Amino acid sequence: MQALTKALAQVGQVVLGKEEQLKLALTCLMANGHLLIEDLPGMGKTTLAHALARVFQLDYRRVQFTSDMLPADILGVSVFDPKSQDFSLREGPVFTQLLLADEINRATPKTQGALLEAMEERQVTLDGVSRKLPEPFFVVATQNPVDQAGTFVLPESQLDRFLMRISLGYPAPEVERNLLAGGDLRSLVRNLKAVISSEGLIKLTRMVDKVRATDELIDYVQRLLDATRSDDRFVAGLSPRAGLGLLKAARAWALIGGRDYVVPEDVQAVWSAVAEHRLAARQGGSVAAMTQSLLQSVPVVRR
């Protein structure tokens, strides 16, 4: 657990003043889920992803999505090697441990689909041959808010593949001053020390599954899911996959908090990040506010 705190501290050196988001990102990583960061360009998304990779000693690749990109540009291609007279696979950038998919909504749905499928299956099939992706495999996708020009909006079904969605937002003034005074971020990132090995991270993700949740807690999670389904402000309620993700994220959050059991606060802490991007409002209004209001109205303890 100390290692986790240290890791957080390390990343905190380069992503200033965003402890909450860092913790969520770490939670997402430990829960073996993919992260979607929705923000304007230049908010530190890349820095965050890069820092995470450094701290956990992960292979790191970055792909900038563009509208002329093809699935092969991500997954890889078979090429004919004249020397061996055979086809050999040239692996795409997806074959890595941490993939930063920058501005995923700039790519065409076809390319988006290819990546999302790889995320879900954790393997890539090329020319009929399946190839496993490395372990751990963690995608941090970033997305410009949808009102930006020339983007392809990710449909809700695709969004469900991401365990969490967070946004970093502008830094606080004093943090920003520090940022401005701090000099070159890239060299800072490069100087970050590895805290946990990738094997250590795999172990941690296994530990998440052992975090216990009592019946009372599971009841609470179920009540929350139920509330999204019976609330007619939403187009549709949360899926069972979302429910599993919620519980898993809560487990990871509990583990970061140093507990081997989940409490309702853990669920509440990850609730917005897990639920918000999967819900759509029926008649407009802020989905964020609606999602948050459910936490206010659903009893934590059975009435």
Added chain:
Amino acid sequence: MRVYQVPVHTRLWLATALITCSLPQLLLGPVWQSLLLGVVVAIRWLVDHQRMRLPGRIIRGGLLVAAVGMTWFSFGRIYGPEAGVALLVSLFSLKYLEMVRQRDAYVVIVLGYFVCATALLFERGPGMFLFVLLSMLLLTAALVGINHSETKARASSHIKTGSVLFLQAVPVTVVLFVLVPRVAPLWNMQLDSGKARTGMTDSISPGDISELSESSELAFRVAFEGALPPAAERYWRGLTLSHFDGRTWQQAIPRGGAVDSYLYNGRGAPPDWYQQLQAQGKPQSGYSYQLIMEPTQRRWLFAMAVPMLEEGEASLARDMRLVARAPVTQRTRYSITSFPDLRPAIVLDVLERELMLSLPGDSFGRRARTLADQWRRDSRTDNEIVSRALRHFREQPFHYTLKPPPLTTDPIDEFLFRTQRGFCEHYASSFTFLMRAAGVPARVVVGYQGGEQNTLGSHLLVRQYDAHAWTEVWLQGQGWVRVDPTGAVAPDRIALGLRASLRGDEEAQDTLEGLDSFASGGLLGRLQQWTDYVDFRWQTWVLGYDNASQLQLLRHWLGEASPLRIAASLVAAISVLLTLYMLILLRQAGTRRQTVLEREFWRVHQRVEQQVGHPLAQGLSPQALARVIDLKWPKAGPLAHQWAVYYQQLLYNPGFGAGKAQIRHLRRLRNRLYKLLD
């Protein structure tokens, strides 16, 4: 041996149940019983609070001997219903005193149920029934409580569980009550109700009935099937009195008459007078009604002429009244049809005629005899004599009053010619005397006249103040005919009842004020009408549900009241109920019920809500609730967080183990927290 302690949370229930169960007996029985119970409860309290050791064998033995001795002293015996129940109640409290093991507690409670049942030996009204139910509920709560010995249960949860058990038992009880065949009691308990009830005696002398008129106690109720007879026809005959000694009228049968030919109970060969009655054939019109007698300790019943018993245990007497098989010691119901058109005893035999004309010695009523002789000479028929006599009463300044002047040596002459102020018995007595002196066979009839209708149940209520006496004369070709001389003097008495007839009579006002009547008006009258109605329904539907009415009901439902059908319906009804209960239980099992811990959270939530004064969000987690407390009462903050963390451990940490001790600790935290919230 480990000394068993009744769990603290149950002590109160047990003590309350003990007192409640004993209460009916304590109110009836001697004072020492209350003292004994008080002492026992006090000792038990001291023992329970470790202020005293449990009394040893010698003291307990002494108390036992004292209780038996005092029972003997108070009742003169230790068996029989009254003494037995008194002894049982004393032993009940002594058993409570010496409760050592858990088994003893069971014995006390089971004994309690029995004591409850004995209360019904003496009083069976709806009020007593409710009281017994309450006692049983308390006992059940205590029974639930002693089975909770290991936990820190709350006292109020016992009564809740007890009530649930009770409510579940009610439908089954009703089914058993309706369907299980009634068996005649194996023993007949002769209960001496103790109080000297007011009521009709088997003889009347001047002043007897006016005493009755000061009581508004219930004499009997009558529920008619169909229309009520007009007020002037409501003559409830009780006794016929045919022997007069100058002061007192008494029952008598003709010299040489066989007593067994006097009553006919429908079995064996009917006596000649019954055959005569039957020879007239049953008239079309009759009044059918249910007579519900209050206990009189006498055998005679009250009915309109000529009564025919439809249901119940009674015989018809030669003078056309009903006589029960045994003294009426408890409320009893009889179904009767009265045929006013039947002419009883058209033929009068010599001996009977002689009895009905007999007069006391010559020293009594000389002037009356002279007057009667005068009428005899001036009249051609008996009918004319009767009308002359009635005219005499109407025309002379007779006055109807409840407080007549005393009559000394010769009541007949003194009343007829000097005081001329009297009550129904004076008129009936002197009128009968005059008839006999004039040679018309006559007798005095005592009973009740009138009755007040309860519009809720449309039954008739006859009270003691409706007691009345009148005359029957035997006329050739008509048989016995009712003549009421009081009606000639005070027609209101017959048409409107006693109260109306005495209105405006200054002397009678204070008497009247003490008498109940629905006509008292206002809320009180309404209330009386309701209590009477409930009592009446209780009588007819519950207490009156005897073997006969059960058979009738079962025949109506099942077509035939065969044992097989009864058993089948019993099994079916109870199976339906049990299935119903099971379905309800299954439904409840589906939705897991709130646990103690979960309730604990909402209790604090509610408390904070009350203190804050506005509703709190439903979705507060324990920690968030603690933060709310911290914001509002910074002093309570640390404790609130401590509580929340502890609570969170209990509910969400499977490794923590939420045992009773932990819950206790949580409650302690909560109570300390409460003290800081104001």
